[in-house]
Amino acid sequence: MKTSHRRTLKTACAATMAAGLLAFGVSAASAHVNVNPDDPAAGGYTHLTFNVPNESATAKTNKLEVSLPSDKPFNSVSVKPVEGWTAELVTTTLPKPVTVAGATVTKAVSSVVWTADAAHQIGQDEYQAFSISVGVLPDAGTTITLPATQTYTDGTVVKWDEKTVEGQPEPEHPAPAFVTTASDATASPAPTSSPSVTPAPSAATSTTSSDAGSAAGWFGLAAGLIGLAAGVTALVRTRSTKAK
Numbered sequence: 001m002k003t004s005h006r007r008t009l010k011t012a013c014a015a016t017m018a019a020g021l022l023a024f025g026v027s028a029a030s031a032h033v034n035v036n037p038d039d040p041a042a043g044g045y046t047h048l049t050f051n052v053p054n055e056s057a058t059a060k061t062n063k064l065e066v067s068l069p070s071d072k073p074f075n076s077v078s079v080k081p082v083e084g085w086t087a088e089l090v091t092t093t094l095p096k097p098v099t100v101a102g103a104t105v106t107k108a109v110s111s112v113v114w115t116a117d118a119a120h121q122i123g124q125d126e127y128q129a130f131s132i133s134v135g136v137l138p139d140a141g142t143t144i145t146l147p148a149t150q151t152y153t154d155g156t157v158v159k160w161d162e163k164t165v166e167g168q169p170e171p172e173h174p175a176p177a178f179v180t181t182a183s184d185a186t187a188s189p190a191p192t193s194s195p196s197v198t199p200a201p202s203a204a205t206s207t208t209s210s211d212a213g214s215a216a217g218w219f220g221l222a223a224g225l226i227g228l229a230a231g232v233t234a235l236v237r238t239r240s241t242k243a244k
Contacts, residue, residue, distance in 0.1 A: 031055060033064075033148045033160045035176035043101075043183040045076065045135030048146070050176060053127040056152050060121035063151035064130060065113045066176070072138040073108035075100045080131040084120025088113045101136045121153060137180050145177040 031053050037046045054061045068074060073094060079087040092110040099105070114130055122128050138144070147161035162171035 032174060033150060033176055035146055035178055037178050039184075040137065040178055040180050041182065041184045042137050042140040042142070042180045044137055045133060046137060047080075048132050048134060048178075050130045050146075050148065051127055052122065052130065052148075052150060054122040054124060055158075056154070056156065057124060059152040059154035059156060060123050061128075061150055062116045062121045062153050063114065063149075065111055065149040065151075066130075066132075067111045067147045067149075068109055068134070069144060069146075070094055070108070070110060071098070072142065072144070073098055073100065073105055073110075074134040074136070075103065075105055075108065076133070076135050077109040077112070078133045079112060080133070082114065082120075082128065082130060085114045085116050085128075085130075088115075140180050140182045142180045143177055144180065145175050147175045 032055075033050060033052050036049045036051070038049075039046045050064070050066060052061060052064055068077065070092075077089060079089065081087070089109045090111045090113060091107055093107050094105065097104050097106050098108075112130075112132055116122070145163070147159070150158045150160065152158075158173065160173045161175045162173050164170060164174045164177065
C-alpha cells in the first residue's frame with residue numbers, strides 16, 4: 001500500500017472517530033428535558049415542543065408535567081395529541097389579576113400533564129416529543145421558564161427545575177426555558193407600480209398602416225383578375241385548336 005493511501009485512510013479514520021465522539025458528547029449533553037419554540041416573537045403565538053428522553057436503565061417514563069408561568073400567564077393554551085398519552089390542562093386562579101393583550105386575566109392554565117398508557121411509555125434509549133400551542137408571548141427579552149416533572153414506572157420522580165445561570169456550569173436538572181425575541185415586523189405593503197401601458201399609435205402611423213393595407217388589397221385584386229383573364233384566354237385557344 002502506498003504511503004499516500006495509508007495517510008488518507010488514517011485521516012478518514014480519525015475524522016470518523018472525532019465525529020463519533022462529538023455526536024456522543026452532544027447526545028450526552030442534551031440528555032435532559034428541553035423546550036424548543038418555533039417562533040418566540042413577542043406579542044405572538046408559538047408552538048412549544050418538549051423533548052423528553054428516558055434516562056433510567058430499569059424503568060420507563062409514564063408521566064410528564066410542565067408548569068406554565070403565573071406572573072406572565074398565557075391566555076391561550078392548546079395541546080397536540082400524542083398517541084397513547086392523555087393530556088390534562090390544569091387551570092388555576094392567579095395570585096393577582098394580570099393584563100394580557102389588553103384583557104384582564106384572573107384564571108389561566110398553570111400546567112399541562114401527560115400520562116401514558118402501558119403500551120406507549122418511554123423506554124430505554126427512547127424519547128418522546130410533546131407539543132403545545134401558547135400565547136400571547138410577553139415582551140422581547142423575557143425569559144420564560146417552564147419547570148418539568150418526569151415520573152418513572154418505578155416511582156422515581158425527576159424535577160427539571162434548576163435555574164441556569166449565564167457563565168456558570170449547567171445544573172444537573174436545568175428547567176426548560178426560552179427567551180422571547182422582538183415582535184415580527186409588520187410587512188410593508190408592496191410598492192404599487194404603474195401598469196404597463198402600450199402607447200397608442202399616432203394618427204400618422206395609423207393612416208400609413210391603413211394606406212399600406214389598402215394598397216396591398218388592390219394589388220391582390222389586380223393579380224387575381226390578371227390570372228383569371230389568362231385562364232380564359234388559354235381555354236379559348238384550346239377550343240379553337242380543337243375546332244380546326
